[in-house]
Amino acid sequence: MSMTYELSHLRTLEAESVHIVREVAAEFERPVLLFSGGKDSIVMLHLAVKAFFPARLPFPAMHVDTGENFDEVLAFRDETVERLGLRLVVGSVQDDIDAGRSVEDSGPRASRNRLQTTTLLRSITEGRFDAVFGGARRDEEKARAKERVFSFRDEFGQWDPKNQRPELWSLYNGRHRPGEHIRVFPLSNWTELDIWQYIAEEQIELPSIYFAHRRPVFRRDGMLMAVHPLMTMAPDEEAFETTVRFRTVGDVTCTGCVESACTTVDDVIAEIAATRLTERGATRADDRISEAGMEDRKKEGYF
Amino acid sequence: MSELLRFATAGSVDDGKSTLIGRLLYDTKSIFEDQLEAVERTSRERGDEYTNLALLTDGLRAEREQGITIDVAYRYFATPKRKFIIADTPGHTQYTRNMVTGASTADLALILIDARKGVLEQSRRHAFLSSLLGIPHLILCVNKMDLVDWDQDRFEEIKAEFRSFAMKLDVHDLTFVPVSALLGDNVVHRSANAPWYEGSSLLHQLEEVHIASDRNLIDARFPVQYVIRPQSGTHLDYRGYAGTVAGGVFRPGDEVVVLPSGFGSTIAAIDGPGGVPVTEAFSPMSVTIRLADEIDVSRGDLICRSHNRPHAGQDVDATVCWLTEASTLSAGTRLTVKHTTRSVKALVADLQYRLDINTLHRDDTAGALSLNEIGRVRLRTQQPLFFDEYRRNRTTGSFILVDDATHSTVGAGMILGPSQ
Numbered sequence: 001m002s003m004t005y006e007l008s009h010l011r012t013l014e015a016e017s018v019h020i021v022r023e024v025a026a027e028f029e030r031p032v033l034l035f036s037g038g039k040d041s042i043v044m045l046h047l048a049v050k051a052f053f054p055a056r057l058p059f060p061a062m063h064v065d066t067g068e069n070f071d072e073v074l075a076f077r078d079e080t081v082e083r084l085g086l087r088l089v090v091g092s093v094q095d096d097i098d099a100g101r102s103v104e105d106s107g108p109r110a111s112r113n114r115l116q117t118t119t120l121l122r123s124i125t126e127g128r129f130d131a132v133f134g135g136a137r138r139d140e141e142k143a144r145a146k147e148r149v150f151s152f153r154d155e156f157g158q159w160d161p162k163n164q165r166p167e168l169w170s171l172y173n174g175r176h177r178p179g180e181h182i183r184v185f186p187l188s189n190w191t192e193l194d195i196w197q198y199i200a201e202e203q204i205e206l207p208s209i210y211f212a213h214r215r216p217v218f219r220r221d222g223m224l225m226a227v228h229p230l231m232t233m234a235p236d237e238e239a240f241e242t243t244v245r246f247r248t249v250g251d252v253t254c255t256g257c258v259e260s261a262c263t264t265v266d267d268v269i270a271e272i273a274a275t276r277l278t279e280r281g282a283t284r285a286d287d288r289i290s291e292a293g294m295e296d297r298k299k300e301g302y303f
Numbered sequence: 304m305s306e307l308l309r310f311a312t313a314g315s316v317d318d319g320k321s322t323l324i325g326r327l328l329y330d331t332k333s334i335f336e337d338q339l340e341a342v343e344r345t346s347r348e349r350g351d352e353y354t355n356l357a358l359l360t361d362g363l364r365a366e367r368e369q370g371i372t373i374d375v376a377y378r379y380f381a382t383p384k385r386k387f388i389i390a391d392t393p394g395h396t397q398y399t400r401n402m403v404t405g406a407s408t409a410d411l412a413l414i415l416i417d418a419r420k421g422v423l424e425q426s427r428r429h430a431f432l433s434s435l436l437g438i439p440h441l442i443l444c445v446n447k448m449d450l451v452d453w454d455q456d457r458f459e460e461i462k463a464e465f466r467s468f469a470m471k472l473d474v475h476d477l478t479f480v481p482v483s484a485l486l487g488d489n490v491v492h493r494s495a496n497a498p499w500y501e502g503s504s505l506l507h508q509l510e511e512v513h514i515a516s517d518r519n520l521i522d523a524r525f526p527v528q529y530v531i532r533p534q535s536g537t538h539l540d541y542r543g544y545a546g547t548v549a550g551g552v553f554r555p556g557d558e559v560v561v562l563p564s565g566f567g568s569t570i571a572a573i574d575g576p577g578g579v580p581v582t583e584a585f586s587p588m589s590v591t592i593r594l595a596d597e598i599d600v601s602r603g604d605l606i607c608r609s610h611n612r613p614h615a616g617q618d619v620d621a622t623v624c625w626l627t628e629a630s631t632l633s634a635g636t637r638l639t640v641k642h643t644t645r646s647v648k649a650l651v652a653d654l655q656y657r658l659d660i661n662t663l664h665r666d667d668t669a670g671a672l673s674l675n676e677i678g679r680v681r682l683r684t685q686q687p688l689f690f691d692e693y694r695r696n697r698t699t700g701s702f703i704l705v706d707d708a709t710h711s712t713v714g715a716g717m718i719l720g721p722s723q
Binding site for chain 1: 304305306307335336337338363364365374375376377378379381385386388400401403404407408515518520528529531532533535537538541545546547552574576577578583585587588589591602626641642644697698701702703705710711712715
């Protein structure tokens with residue numbers, strides 16, 4: 001390899017992400033890394049830790065906790081924080097509901113997904129964070145395909161897609177005034193398949209729900225949702241048990257699973273290479289709001 | 304091992320650009336059923352007569368409403384040979400800013416020409432911007448060949464016309480492919496409709512074009528990005544200089560010099576991300592260099608070889624593209640320059656000329672550059688920069704200009720050399 005000076009696509013992506021993470025550490029006062037226990041934020045954290053070896057991660061992690069997460073994912077979050085000796089900031093959606101800053105939807109299809117924005121912005125303000133790492137990828141969704149790696153947020157935490165800073169070469173502009181902040185997306189150029197291939201190469205641990213397991217589920221809008229105390233089933237929705245795995249990990253209330261027999265990372269890579277549905281299209285109820293569902297939420301300050 | 308190729312496309316719906324991209328994505332199975340269904344649904348609702356593949360890339364509400372591409376869209380696809388990133392940019396003059404942005408990181412530019420219309424002003428502009436941004440490879444797709452009955456003479460005529468224009472530009476590798484994006488001829492597979500065409504399909508060319516040698520492997524350049532000093536535990540004495548290699552090859556044992564101090568040392572070790580030992584570091588690897596001697600090194604410094612140093616100076620000539628409508632650039636404008644890992648104050652000492660990007664005419668009476676305009680500028684910086692000519696090194700030869708009042712990125716610069 002060294003004779004031809006070629007770098008594989010995964011190592012090229014890794015180098016780009018490491019460069020971005022280091023640039024933030026060098027130029028910002030108070031960065032924070034969003035960590036949900038989902039595979040993208042796990043890979044982002046893995047890259048960030050590698051970027052500063054042998055020093056410790058020079059910034060904390062933050063989890064916006066809706067109170068409606070899968071237990072397996074919360075346990076994984078806590079183990080990871082413990083193992084890496086990280087400082088974890090938890091922004092609790094429940095706190096905002098209790099204080100009257102957020103109002104919960106009612107009805108059988110209520111979800112706290114959208115309420116995360118209030119909690120996220122409050123936690124950024126309280127922590128006085130000026131750079132917030134997110135694990136979003138441009139291949140996930142069409143509004144995200146247009147977003148910068150360094151994405152400016154005004155004093156209200158809002159994104160203005162029509163007024164984005166040009167971003168050339170690897171010269172990132174992180175300038176902002178007090179109260180404004182920059183969202184940073186080191187995984188912008190990674191695809192779902194790249195993430196899984198990297199997980200395989202680096203042998204990164206994931207929460208168990210990403211792999212095949214038996215689970216009681218029911219069908220809703222063409223997706224399989226977990227039977228769970230937080231889910232209210234309609235009279236015509238019927239529970240059954242089958243072998244599933246999760247392709248994305250969000251709240252219990254908005255994340256569907258897929259029927260799958262994949263028990264290893266290699267199985268998952270083979271499954272993704274053959275799939276005909278995007279991961280968000282297959283499993284995310286929160287994206288089905290409208291054609292511009294993600295763009296609208298992002299403008300308000302969502303991840 | 305699969306490599307990464309970044310390519311830029313420019314053009315409008317009329318050229319069949321979106322159809323071509325849609326075809327590449329569809330035929331490499333990179334469009335998913337739910338994406339295609341969403342596009343078909345929206346096309347129907349809008350009353351389009353065909354499935355408008357532009358909707359795949361036009362992701363913003365404003366773009367969908369106005370039916371235009373405003374911003375750079377990034378698209379991803381892969382074949383067993385390579386992974387591709389497409390920077391899809393709008394083609395009109397008023398979006399030069401976006402084209403320049405998409406082209407800045409591209410290895411290759413794909414330009415479309417309608418076989419019926421031939422080489423238009425727009426095609427010449429795209430070719431010029433590609434060469435200005437130092438894109439090493441250019442593929443000219445002569446599209447809609449089915450509408451000229453796959454006429455070889457027409458193809459040759461367009462080729463000759465474009466070649467004579469390209470001679471004025473800095474284009475090293477120019478390839479022509481006759482295609483029909485709508486019908487798929489010569490996009491993924493060779494078409495039987497053009498037996499006279501001896502080249503391979505577009506996708507095959509994208510898979511095979513040799514890009515590893517495009518990087519500068521001669522001039523060792525390492526802008527220091529961040530200093531890693533754990534100062535704790537088992538790594539009490541560790542002191543590493545983290546950054547991304549911008550040129551040349553670095554190896555443990557190399558004699559190096561640090562700028563601006565001029566202190567010399569030897570590379571004791573190179574660590575990859577996570578501490579993996581590296582025997583040879585080259586662009587675009589992100590590594591950490593450890594030196595044998597304890598010398599003062601900080602962010603913004605540059606590590607190179609003593610016998611091969613970049614230019615160091617405060618007076619720089621550059622081609623600048625102005626990116627904002629909120630202000631203009633003229634002699635006397637004060638800005639911040641971000642060049643590699645250094646940010647310094649700068650003054651525009653002189654605007655030497657403005658370039659007409661359609662005719663390449665130089666207007667030396669111009670007093671200012673406004674949005675989307677390109678000109679030659681002399682800058683005076685408050686502290687020295689360590690730079691190379693852009694055509695020699697796209698990393699140490701490029702910079703952005705930041706407005707100190709608004710904090711916006713207002714200009715992009717490609718260094719021509721030290722001011723004479």
